[in-house]
Amino acid sequence: MLGPLLFLLYINDLPNISDKLKFFLFADDTNIYFESNDLLCIERIINSELEKLNLWLNVNRLALNINKTNFVIFHTFNKPLQYNVTLKINKKAILQKEHIKYLGIIIDSHLNWKHHILGVTKKISRSIGIMYKLREFMNTNMLKNIYYSLIYSHLVYAIQVWGSACDTELNKILILQKKVVRMMTNNDQYQQVPGPLIHSGPIFKELGILKVDDIFKLHVSKFIYSCLSFKTPRLFFNWFIMNHTVHNYNTVSNVIINMKNYFELDGVSVTNALHTKGSRLVNYGGKMLKVAGPILWNSLPLYIRNAQSVHSLKYLLKKFLIEQYD
Numbered sequence: 001m002l003g004p005l006l007f008l009l010y011i012n013d014l015p016n017i018s019d020k021l022k023f024f025l026f027a028d029d030t031n032i033y034f035e036s037n038d039l040l041c042i043e044r045i046i047n048s049e050l051e052k053l054n055l056w057l058n059v060n061r062l063a064l065n066i067n068k069t070n071f072v073i074f075h076t077f078n079k080p081l082q083y084n085v086t087l088k089i090n091k092k093a094i095l096q097k098e099h100i101k102y103l104g105i106i107i108d109s110h111l112n113w114k115h116h117i118l119g120v121t122k123k124i125s126r127s128i129g130i131m132y133k134l135r136e137f138m139n140t141n142m143l144k145n146i147y148y149s150l151i152y153s154h155l156v157y158a159i160q161v162w163g164s165a166c167d168t169e170l171n172k173i174l175i176l177q178k179k180v181v182r183m184m185t186n187n188d189q190y191q192q193v194p195g196p197l198i199h200s201g202p203i204f205k206e207l208g209i210l211k212v213d214d215i216f217k218l219h220v221s222k223f224i225y226s227c228l229s230f231k232t233p234r235l236f237f238n239w240f241i242m243n244h245t246v247h248n249y250n251t252v253s254n255v256i257i258n259m260k261n262y263f264e265l266d267g268v269s270v271t272n273a274l275h276t277k278g279s280r281l282v283n284y285g286g287k288m289l290k291v292a293g294p295i296l297w298n299s300l301p302l303y304i305r306n307a308q309s310v311h312s313l314k315y316l317l318k319k320f321l322i323e324q325y326d
Helices: 002-010 039-059 114-137 140-156 167-184 201-207 212-228 252-261 289-299 310-322
Strands: 022-026 029-033 099-102 105-108 263-265 268-270
Touching (some): 105 114, 140 212, 212 289
Antiparallel strands (some): 263 268
16 A cells, blocks of 8 residues: 555656646646636646646656547537637647546536436446346345345445436436336336336335435535535535625625525524525536535535434435335
8 A cells, every 4th residue: 555655756846737627646647727708818827737748757657548638618508619629748749539438527628417327327228237147146135235235335425426417317227227116126027018107206216226316416415415514525614604604794605505495403593594696607516515515415404414424414304205205
């Protein structure tokens, strides 16, 4: 374990080479981020900064694998790029891609998570095929354990990031979830032909399994609770702010929130609503965790938001969400 630590210490000064680029380091996987609305500005500045990076690599006697180095330009779907950007390091062109994998997450240029969800559905489909073969030898409880091992683990990984995808994409996962819960309870056969399969809502409720959109709500809520409890890395401490610390005066939205979430606890007035932020980019900025998270949090019942621990919040919220299935 000493090797990775020494390597991190060795490259720890890498972000200091540029005051224009943002560096994200994870072991030997380094990502560089630069923001601008001008493609010519992006090309000029990044190429200039990459010269500094190349110099740093030479001084530190490190070699860059250009074949594993790519770049993505993030832009909205309805605004195609008007200019082909060329980025070079050490006189070698860097390949541009529409999507890349970063720490197990496939990030695409439009941030619609289509490619990542496609990858998740492929993994889930393979696992469902395994479960069909195991069904003959296992009861429902055993199959449920297999579900959490082979399928749920793929759904919860970084769902706080990609779980905000549009319903069209998330529905691809929900269809597979419906298929697997019906299979686990032997309800995957038509009751009458022709006719529909049995409704999946009561099966999810019986098994105590959350649908993909509710898994997203659960894990975002847990993340927010941990941030408010200062149990996350320091980076996230100021991501979410209590509403009453922002407004010391009455606004229409503030009054409405207080009417819904205000109550007396041991003679002390308590409110537990988060300050909500707007975004000029409705389709993109509105789905950011900083923007959508407080809206989701404020929609939860007050007794859940005031849970005594993150484990209590998980239990209460999961029970609340599952009770909605019918």
